[in-house]
Amino acid sequence: MSTSVLVIDDSATIRDQVIRTLKEVGLFENYLEARDGLEGFKTLIDAKADLVICDVDMPRMDGFKFLQLVESRPELLGVPIIMLTGMMDFDSKIRGLEQGASDYLTKPFDVGELVARVKVQLKIKSLQDELKKANELLKRLTNIDHLTNLFNRRYLAEILDGEFFRARRNKEELSLIIFDIDYFKKVNDTFGHQNGDVVLSAVAQLAQRQLRAYDSAARYGGEEFVLVIPGTGLAGAVMAAERLRQAVLEHTFPSPMEDLTVTISLGVATYPAPNVDSVDSLFRRADEALYRAKQNGRNRVEV
Ligand code: GH3
Ligand code: MG
Ligand code: MG
Ligand code: MG
Numbered sequence: 001m002s003t004s005v006l007v008i009d010d011s012a013t014i015r016d017q018v019i020r021t022l023k024e025v026g027l028f029e030n031y032l033e034a035r036d037g038l039e040g041f042k043t044l045i046d047a048k049a050d051l052v053i054c055d056v057d058m059p060r061m062d063g064f065k066f067l068q069l070v071e072s073r074p075e076l077l078g079v080p081i082i083m084l085t086g087m088m089d090f091d092s093k094i095r096g097l098e099q100g101a102s103d104y105l106t107k108p109f110d111v112g113e114l115v116a117r118v119k120v121q122l123k124i125k126s127l128q129d130e131l132k133k134a135n136e137l138l139k140r141l142t143n144i145d146h147l148t149n150l151f152n153r154r155y156l157a158e159i160l161d162g163e164f165f166r167a168r169r170n171k172e173e174l175s176l177i178i179f180d181i182d183y184f185k186k187v188n189d190t191f192g193h194q195n196g197d198v199v200l201s202a203v204a205q206l207a208q209r210q211l212r213a214y215d216s217a218a219r220y221g222g223e224e225f226v227l228v229i230p231g232t233g234l235a236g237a238v239m240a241a242e243r244l245r246q247a248v249l250e251h252t253f254p255s256p257m258e259d260l261t262v263t264i265s266l267g268v269a270t271y272p273a274p275n276v277d278s279v280d281s282l283f284r285r286a287d288e289a290l291y292r293a294k295q296n297g298r299n300r301v302e303v
Pocket of ligand 1: 181186
């Protein structure tokens with residue numbers, strides 16, 4: 001990955017000095033320059049520098065205004081900014097740090113100190129990036145079912161609470177589809193548990209493919225799944241369920257299951273409806289519908 005630094009200063013001499021110093025150490029691959037805050041902000045947006053060194057006192061737009069602009073852009077969060085301040089100007093050092101600067105250097109700066117402070121900021125940045133990655137991984141591990149890549153049961157409960165709250169507040173509909181693979185024990189018995197797992201994740205993929213942006217799919221139990229469909233009434237949800245039923249029925253599995261067809265039974269329920277006024281009652285209603293789908297011959301949708 002190529003790394004770049006952006007140096008913002010109205011003085012060409014200072015810009016050259018900073019860039020020459022950093023080039024000698026070879027900390028970056030690209031060196032960008034700007035003459036004032038606004039030009040610097042535009043360059044930063046376009047080029048996405050990994051670190052910024054910014055003068056305080058500049059015509060047109062000073063370093064503080066630059067910090068404010070950067071603060072207003074979430075995509076620039078975490079880019080370290082080292083301010084260059086005049087020798088005696090304590091106020092602007094403090095103000096700069098308060099407004100989001102990561103560090104400051106006093107002019108005229110010592111080249112050794114410049115390099116050392118830049119290295120510290122790059123180190124902090126890389127630790128922050130690692131922490132962010134670790135957090136994303138943790139979130140995956142906590143919320144995602146590892147076999148199917150769908151949300152797990154724990155996270156489904158969170159999604160349902162959130163969506164139900166939103167639906168009630170906005171007076172919108174919220175639909176739920178619960179489905180279960182038919183005679184799945186037979187798949188395991190015939191092809192083995194491992195091939196059973198392949199079927200499970202293929203069915204999960206088919207369900208995932210049906211979803212729109214705000215829908216969610218979760219693995220609720222062994223071979224039971226739940227789809228949460230906000231902003232959709234019973235008729236729309238039944239159509240989605242029917243499409244999924246058809247897609248599963250028509251799916252071809254890999255060897256040795258080429259000739260296998262699996263079917264699913266689906267139960268659909270929508271909030272609001274008589275006696276459906278909570279997550280629990282919505283869930284119960286969909287589960288009862290699923291039970292009826294099984295009773296009435298499987299491979300079908302019931303409400
Ligand atoms: P029904 O049509 O009534 O649903 O019949 P069924 O055979 O599918 O019955 P049921 O839903 O009760 O059976 C669930 C089976 O799914 C039993 C269990 O061995 C299997 N199963 C549950 N979790 C997994 C899993 O992670 N992998 C595999 N391969 N099988 C699983
Ligand atoms: Mg200046
Ligand atoms: Mg089953
Ligand atoms: Mg089951």
